[in-house]
Amino acid sequence: MLRKLLVSGAVLTGLLTANLCAADEGTVNVLYAGSLVNLMERSVGPAFEKETGLHFQGYAAGSNKIANEIKGKLRRGDVFISASPKVNTALMGATNGDHVSWYVNFAESPLMIGYNPQSRFAADFKKKRWDQVLQEPGIRIGRTDPKLDPKGAFTVQMMTKAAELYHQPDLVQKTLGAPDNPEQVLPEETLVGRLQSGQLDAGFFYSTETSDLKIPAFRPAPELQARASYTLTILNDAPNANGATRFVDFLLGASGRALLKEHGVDVIKPTVTGNAQAVPSSLHAVIDAAQ
Known part of the structure; x- marks a missing residue:
């Protein structure tokens, strides 16, 4: 009887393993x-x-x-x-x-600056250069962690280049703050949703995100291009x-x-x-x- 139970148990285990493998293969x-x-x-x-x-x-x-x-x-x-x-x-x-x-x-996919069309800063993006709008008081900017995501690293690099191009030494500090600024740094997979829901006014996105989800966006000057x-x-x-x-x-x-x-x-x-x-x-x- 014990032998039958052991054999039955072995067969059952084999079947379960086979089913799990089949599930994995699917x-x-x-x-x-x-x-x-x-x-x-x-x-x-x-x-x-x-x-x-x-x-x-x-x-x-x-x-x-x-x-x-x-x-x-x-x-x-x-x-x-x-x-x-x-x-x-x-x-x-x-x-x-x-x-x-x-x-x-x-x-x-090139890096873009996207913004919420319902934001109170939306009109400014149509009248001013994007880096000027990002320095306006109260604007909520979203980006990813430069240590965990290439897009976050590209963002810091692009803003550093923009500071040189536009002769604004303090541009990075005024727009981004510290590299790991907790008021801006968010998980990449949530960034678009936060912009669309109005939690953010603007952010840094790849063109696949802005194009795919119809997010108004600006492509920076060729000298600042990151992708x-x-x-x-x-x-x-x-x-x-x-x-x-x-x-x-x-x-x-x-x-x-x-x-x-x-x-x-x-x-x-x-x-x-x-x-x-x-x-x-x-x-x-x-x-x-x-x-």
């Missing part, structure tokens, strides 16, 4: 830069599910924050999409945990490597690239950095076709 976990929330959750994810039958599970946050969580083994995923190639470099090599062997640059350089990779310890490959195949394919363009992302010629031999063979054809 879900693709995509960790992505918070500036892509609307694109991923409302467009790419649903389209991917419809075309492949697989389930898209997304997690959005600042690129550096995600990388830190991967490195600290606090989060696992199949695909990682960042807004800066440097973030991938921090995950490559044995000393960095060997989480990433290669990545593909596939799109770009996201979106990259993607399949993590070396991806629980669902096959599903990850199908997701990358979709995003870099004709359907995915069309969706990126619809959402205001500048699609570029895909380029591979790192160990190209580690790239799944099926993806080489997709990358070559997108040249």
Whole structure:
């Protein structure tokens, strides 16, 4: 009797394990830069599910924050999409945990200054230069943490350049305050929502966010230009490597690239950095076709 119970228990455990594995194989976990929330959750994810039958599970946050969580083994995923190639470099090599062997640059998006059209400062943006409006008393500005998100770092860099270009040595202090100013620094995935709800008057966003959500925005002078350089990779310890490959195949394919363009992302010629031999063979054809 005991033997029968043990055998039954072993069979049951095997079935549960098989079901869990099947569930894992049917879900693709995509960790992505918070500036892509609307694109991923409302467009790419649903389209991917419809075309492949697989389930898209997304997690959005600042690129550096995600990388830190991967490195600290606090989060696992199949695909990682960042807004800066440097973030991938921090995950490559044995000393960095060997989480990433290669990545593909596939799109770009310039940094913009967006504002709420209902804000009491909205009219000023139409009459004055944007940096002058950002210095007005009472204006509520939102940005991301330069330590956790490339967009936050780009914001500080752009404002530092603007201080030189416009001969205003105290511009950064007047507009941003300290790099980690708690009155401005917010999680990337919440920044758009706070602007739209009226909690912010203005903020720093990528063009994919302003274009996609019809946020009025200004592009700074060419001398101040900063932009996201979106990259993607399949993590070396991806629980669902096959599903990850199908997701990358979709995003870099004709359907995915069309969706990126619809959402205001500048699609570029895909380029591979790192160990190209580690790239799944099926993806080489997709990358070559997108040249």
